[in-house]
Amino acid sequence: MKxxxxxxxxxxxxxxxxxxxxxxxxxxxxxxxxxxxxxxxAIEEALKLAEAHGGEVTVLTMGPDGADAAVRKxxxxxxxxxxxxxxxxxxxSDAVATSYGLAQALGTTEFxxxxxGSEASDARTSLVPAMLAERLGLPQxxxxxxxEIDGTAITVNRLTDYGHDIVSAQLPAVVxxxxxxxxxxxxxxxGIMAAKKKPIANLDAAAAGIDAAKVGTxxxxxxxxxAAQRPPRSAGVKVSDEGDGGVKLAEFLSxxxxx
Amino acid sequence: MAEILVLxxxxxxxxxxxxxxxxxxxxxxxxxxAVFVGAGYDKAAEKLAExxxxxxxxxxxxxxxxYVTAPKAELLAKLVAEHSPAAVLVPATAEGKEVxxxxxxxxxxxxxxxxxxxSAELVAEQSIFGGSTVAHSKVTQGTPIIAMRPNATAPEAxxxxxxxxxxxxxxxxxxxxxxxxxxVVLPKGDRPELTEASIVxxxxxxxxxGENFAIIEKLADALGAAVGASRAAVDAGWYPHQSQxxxxxxxxxxxxxxxxxxxxxxxHRAGMxxxxxxxxxxxxxxxxxxxxxxxxxxxxxFKVVPQVTDEIEKRK
Numbered sequence: 001m002k003x004x005x006x007x008x009x010x011x012x013x014x015x016x017x018x019x020x021x022x023x024x025x026x027x028x029x030x031x032x033x034x035x036x037x038x039x040x041x042a043i044e045e046a047l048k049l050a051e052a053h054g055g056e057v058t059v060l061t062m063g064p065d066g067a068d069a070a071v072r073k074x075x076x077x078x079x080x081x082x083x084x085x086x087x088x089x090x091x092x093s094d095a096v097a098t099s100y101g102l103a104q105a106l107g108t109t110e111f112x113x114x115x116x117g118s119e120a121s122d123a124r125t126s127l128v129p130a131m132l133a134e135r136l137g138l139p140q141x142x143x144x145x146x147x148e149i150d151g152t153a154i155t156v157n158r159l160t161d162y163g164h165d166i167v168s169a170q171l172p173a174v175v176x177x178x179x180x181x182x183x184x185x186x187x188x189x190x191g192i193m194a195a196k197k198k199p200i201a202n203l204d205a206a207a208a209g210i211d212a213a214k215v216g217t218x219x220x221x222x223x224x225x226x227a228a229q230r231p232p233r234s235a236g237v238k239v240s241d242e243g244d245g246g247v248k249l250a251e252f253l254s255x256x257x258x259x
Numbered sequence: 260m261a262e263i264l265v266l267x268x269x270x271x272x273x274x275x276x277x278x279x280x281x282x283x284x285x286x287x288x289x290x291x292x293a294v295f296v297g298a299g300y301d302k303a304a305e306k307l308a309e310x311x312x313x314x315x316x317x318x319x320x321x322x323x324x325x326y327v328t329a330p331k332a333e334l335l336a337k338l339v340a341e342h343s344p345a346a347v348l349v350p351a352t353a354e355g356k357e358v359x360x361x362x363x364x365x366x367x368x369x370x371x372x373x374x375x376x377x378s379a380e381l382v383a384e385q386s387i388f389g390g391s392t393v394a395h396s397k398v399t400q401g402t403p404i405i406a407m408r409p410n411a412t413a414p415e416a417x418x419x420x421x422x423x424x425x426x427x428x429x430x431x432x433x434x435x436x437x438x439x440x441x442x443v444v445l446p447k448g449d450r451p452e453l454t455e456a457s458i459v460x461x462x463x464x465x466x467x468x469g470e471n472f473a474i475i476e477k478l479a480d481a482l483g484a485a486v487g488a489s490r491a492a493v494d495a496g497w498y499p500h501q502s503q504x505x506x507x508x509x510x511x512x513x514x515x516x517x518x519x520x521x522x523x524x525x526x527h528r529a530g531m532x533x534x535x536x537x538x539x540x541x542x543x544x545x546x547x548x549x550x551x552x553x554x555x556x557x558x559x560x561f562k563v564v565p566q567v568t569d570e571i572e573k574r575k
Contacts, residue, residue, distance in 0.1 A: 013506065014525050017388040024394075038507060096363055096370065118353075121506055123387075125372045126353060127360035130328060134361040139436035140327050143353055145500070155440075158327065161352065161452070161501060162270065163445040167327055169437045179507055180500050221369030221400035225382065229392050233532065233551050238544070241558025246566020249538065250574070252554045256536060258458065258482070258515050259571050 001055030001149075003046045004111045005079065006102055006132075007039040009063050009070035010122040017122060024224040025092045025217065026122055028064060035070040038117025040077070040184035041177050045147060046115050047078045048182065053149055056080045058109065062090060062101045068200055075195035076187035082200035083109065089205045092217030095123070099131035101215055104208040106136065111172060113154070118143050118176040129176035139169030142176040261289030261345035264316075264338060266331070266358060267307065268350045272299020274306040276455040277350040279414035281407055282310040284377055286417060289345050292316060293421070294338065296331050297324045300423075308421035310414060316426045328354065329434035332361035337428045339366050339402050346381055351406040352454070359404045368401025375411035375512075386411075389506070389529030409454040410512045445499065453502060456485035458515045459534070461504055462497075463489035463527070465520020465541065465560055469497040474564050475519060481571040487511065487531075489521045505530035519560045523548025540564065 011017050015031035046057045059074040061067050062085040071082035085105045093101060106114065114136075119126035126142075133140035139154075141147075145164060146157040152171045157164045159178055187195070205212055213219055239248050253259045263285040268275040278293070285291035293312040295303055300317050307315055316338055323330040335347060335358065347362065349355040351372055363370040374383035381403050385394045398404070453459065460482065462475040472486070479486045488498035490505050504511055506529040516534035521527055523539065523546055531537070532551055539552035540560045549555040556563050 016391060016525075019392060019394065094369070095360065099364070119507075124510075125360075126356055127363075127370065127372065130357035130360045131364055133437075134329070134332070134364045137433045137436075140329065140357070140361075141437055142327070142357060157443075159500065160354070160442075162447065163443045163501075165327075165439045166441040166443065167437050168440050173437075178500065179494075221363070221367075221398060222371055223397055223399050225395045225397060227392055227394040230390065232391075233537070233553075235550050236553035236555070238549055238552075238555040238557060240544075241556055241563050243562075244566075245540075245556040245558040245563040246568075247570055249540075249554065249556055249563065249567045250570030252538070253515075253567075253571070254574065256515075258536075259574055 001050065001053050001113065002058070002111045003050055003055060003113045003115060004058045004060050004106060004109065005039070005042050005046045005074065006114060006116045007042070007059055007061045007070055007074055008036045008120045009033045009061060009067040010036045010120050013037060013121050018229060019224065019227040023092065023217070024227055033066065033069070035073045036117055036120045038119060038121070038179065041179055041181055042115045042117045043074045043077050043079060044182045044184040045177050049147065049149060058083060060085065060102065060105055062098060062105065064091070071200050072195050073187065075198045076192040077185055078191060081198055083203060084200055085203045085208055087205040089212040089216050092220065093215050094220040094222050095125050095127040095131060096221050097215040097219050099128050099135055101208070101210055102128070103132060103135040104210045105203055108203065108208060113171060114174045116176045118178050129174055133174040136174065139173040141167055141169060141173050144175050144177050145180040147175060147181070262342055263289040263291050264335065264344045264347045265291050265293050266335065266347070266349045266355060267293050267295045267303065268352060268355060269295070269299065269303055272302030274303050275452070276414065277409040279310045280409065280412040281348045281350065282307070282312055283415045284407065284412050285348055286311045288377060288379060288381070292344070294335060296334060304421060309416050309418055311417040311419045312421045313419050314422045314424055316424050318426050318428070320427060322430065325439055326435050327437035327439065328357045328361060330430055331358045332365060333430060333434050334426065334428045335362050336365040338426065344402060346403040346405060349404065349406050351408045356406045359406050363404050366401050368404055369398035370404040370406065371396050371398060372406040374405050374407045377405055377407070386533055389525070390533035408510070408512065450479060451483070451485045453485045453487055454509055454511055457513050458482045458484035459487045459511055459513045460484045460517045460519065461487035461489065461521060462492055462519050463521030464491040466492060466497065472497055474561065478517070478564050478568045481568050489527050518548050519564055521548055522546045523551060
């Protein structure tokens with residue numbers, strides 16, 4: 001079974017994120033970029049499926065050329081090879097353009113299953129997996145908290161606001177996972193060393209058959225007109241509980257007309 | 260007047276509050292046409308009329324709910340092609356965004372998410388990066404699709420005709436690839452839905468166990484609030500994933516957010532820091548949550564929470 005995990009390198013989760021004032025794109029420089037956290041769950045699921053059913057795991061990312069670090073992290077967890085789709089023309093792509101770029105890159109390789117994290121911690125649109133399913137004409141098995149494969153049949157538990165749906169389809173398919181699905185393994189020292197030798201293929205827009213007019217800031221179908229950081233909230237009143245903390249809080253809630 | 264399509268979010272005809280918000284916003288942008296997919300229209304009709312739907316496109320075909328997302332997107336694409344609306348509003352829920360995303364590809368349109376407002380010129384105000392940045396964006400291609408956050412607009416009743424127009428779509432094979440075999444519904448209490456509630460009471464690591472969440476629930480019930488949980492509490496198995504608030508959970512923006520036993524790291528803050536009023540209860544006075552709180556109580560939540568619950572009950 002050939003599994004491709006699409007991952008994203010994002011600004012450090014702990015850092016404050018911002019849009020650069022001149023380009024109005026995400027500032028990817030000022031913090032240490034990391035592999036998107038949700039993608040670790042996607043990689044783990046791919047590794048588990050490959051271990052259970054036999055197969056190999058390729059990691060694909062679309063990003064600036066430093067995004068190979070995210071691919072390397074996935075390789076150190078145990079993925080077999082990587083593809084880095086990188087090209088200046090891609091910078092500033094919105095979700096529509098990103099899904100196009102990834103779909104084109106997927107077209108250069110074979111796969112039975114594409115797995116993604118359900119959302120990236122920077123833009124948090126959670127659009128790309130569904131858009132990929134749309135573009136590739138494949139079953140959309142998103143927000144999966146459980147994945148089972150039996151031959152070419154795939155069944156997932158898809159989280160909903162009322163619980164979950166049990167959804168079935170045939171491979172090839174697009175799956176996105178939620179944190180609930182597994183516990184990502186930590187790369188071992190051996191895994192980190194081995195990762196240095198695993199191949200990462202570089203693809204530029206031309207090699208992926210990407211029409212530059214359809215990607216990047218210029219090709220996006222949305223445009224950010226302006227952005228401003230909200231002034232941080234200032235701390236309000238702080239009281240110590242001396243046996244009456246709850247009473248004081250109730251007075252506050254009453255004064256604010258919540259009760 | 261420009262037609263604005265509004266995708267109705269409902270559970271068997273019980274219309275969700277976010278739909279009323281979207282209809283209210285749509286009235287400011289043009290003439291709202293609600294799009295109702297699935298069973299239960301009889302229950303929904305009155306509500307949709309009350310909140311301003313001039314027209315409702317009704318697709319009561321069970322098949323449309325039998326497959327993941329794609330059928331709704333195909334139906335909407337057909338309506339977009341036939342009626343050339345000025346915009347399509349969807350709720351910024353997991354489902355709404357995915358329908359919007361597929362619709363964007365189908366119709367060659369841009370899509371904007373996390374909108375908390377939309378101007379008459381269809382410029383969306385987006386609350387991003389956990390609410391720390393406000394951006395204004397426009398769709399530059401096709402029919403603008405805008406996913407609006409729940410609790411961003413105050414719903415206003417404005418009775419309208421809600422003229423019923425039955426519609427159907429011949430689903431392509433591609434729309435039927437992911438089949439919903441079974442719906443597993445968690446027992447749902449009477450509490451409001453987390454992203455729509457005007458008050459949320461959340462418990463974190465400080466709560467200590469699943470059983471102890473009962474005191475959080477009691478406070479929530481005294482306030483008519485929804486119950487949320489931090490990632491630590493959900494990871495520990497104390498509360499379901501659907502209740503998780505934060506970077507990898509839901510984003511909420513209620514009138515009042517009470518955080519009990521939650522330290523307030525970015526992971527959590529990113530999901531609630533645009534709440535209008537924030538209250539924190541934590542025994543660690545250095546907890547970062549106090550930097551955000553309008554009112555903070557440094558104390559043991561096992562004393563403070565029951566006490567405030569009692570006080571609330573007394574005042575009823």
